Amino acid sequence: QVQLVQSGAEVKKPGASVKVSCKASGYTFTSYGISWVRQAPGQGLEWMGWISTYNGNTNYAQKLQGRVTMTTDTSTSTAYMELRSLRSDDTAVYYCVLESYDYWGQGTLVTVSS
Amino acid sequence: DIVMTQTPLSLSVTPGQPASISCKSSQSLLHSDGKTYLYWYLQKPGQSPQLLIYEVSSRFSGVPDRFSGSGSGTDFTLKISRVEAEDVGVYYCMQGIHLWTFGQGTKVEIK
Numbered sequence: 135q136v137q138l139v140q141s142g143a144e145v146k147k148p149g150a151s152v153k154v155s156c157k158a159s160g161y162t163f164t165s166y167g168i169s170w171v172r173q174a175p176g177q178g179l180e181w182m183g184w185i186s187t188y189n190g191n192t193n194y195a196q197k198l199q200g201r202v203t204m205t206t207d208t209s210t211s212t213a214y215m216e217l218r219s220l221r222s223d224d225t226a227v228y229y230c231v232l233e234s235y236d237y238w239g240q241g242t243l244v245t246v247s248s
Numbered sequence: 249d250i251v252m253t254q255t256p257l258s259l260s261v262t263p264g265q266p267a268s269i270s271c272k273s274s275q276s277l278l279h280s281d282g283k284t285y286l287y288w289y290l291q292k293p294g295q296s297p298q299l300l301i302y303e304v305s306s307r308f309s310g311v312p313d314r315f316s317g318s319g320s321g322t323d324f325t326l327k328i329s330r331v332e333a334e335d336v337g338v339y340y341c342m343q344g345i346h347l348w349t350f351g352q353g354t355k356v357e358i359k
Binding site: 169171178179180181184193195196229235236238239240241 | 249287291296297298299302308340342344347348349350351352353
């Protein structure tokens with residue numbers, strides 16, 4: 135069965151960077167791209183961007199351009215999302231999602247606090 | 249960017265009664281490939297969102313048939329024919345025709 139397993143919770147200081155991983159299994163990794171979605175505490179869902187697992191092409195949300203980088207490692211079927219220059223309003227649960235819309239990771243809580 | 253607007257933002261329903269959520273998009277979600285890229289998710293407390301409905305009206309695997317989706321173009325509706333206790337959570341519509349955008353969410357609780 136399809137599974138997306140994300141890395142554990144992180145606590146970071148303002149200005150630091152965080153890199154969240156998403157390990158896929160149960161399907162051919164390069165068949166579907168992966169989107170990243172985040173959810174601030176008590177808030178709705180915000181799309182961050184998408185990466186093609188086939189060729190590495192990316193498409194980022196305009197508000198995150200310059201601070202976010204999405205990559206993949208096809209040898210380990212893992213996708214990564216790095217967010218730099220963290221601010222307090224980046225505190226959120228970060229999800230990886232299969233581009234087929236149907237499978238989500240369990241979420242990774244990133245807390246940005248001094 | 250495509251804006252998704254859901255109404256109502258909260259709903260309190262008696263078990264066994266129907267419920268309906270509206271979702272309007274700022275642009276048509278009908279693609280030239282003939283598909284309409286409108287999805288419905290339920291996020292239960294403490295969980296990741298789960299797909300209920302894809303392409304307006306198709307139920308995802310394992311979704312009970314009390315859930316149904318309808319609509320076209322820019323106006324869409326999710327209906328629950330008879331709400332059960334396990335249906336509590338926040339419902340989101342999402343468009344996937346141009347990047348992804350989510351509605352604000354509709355919180356459903358049981359009376």
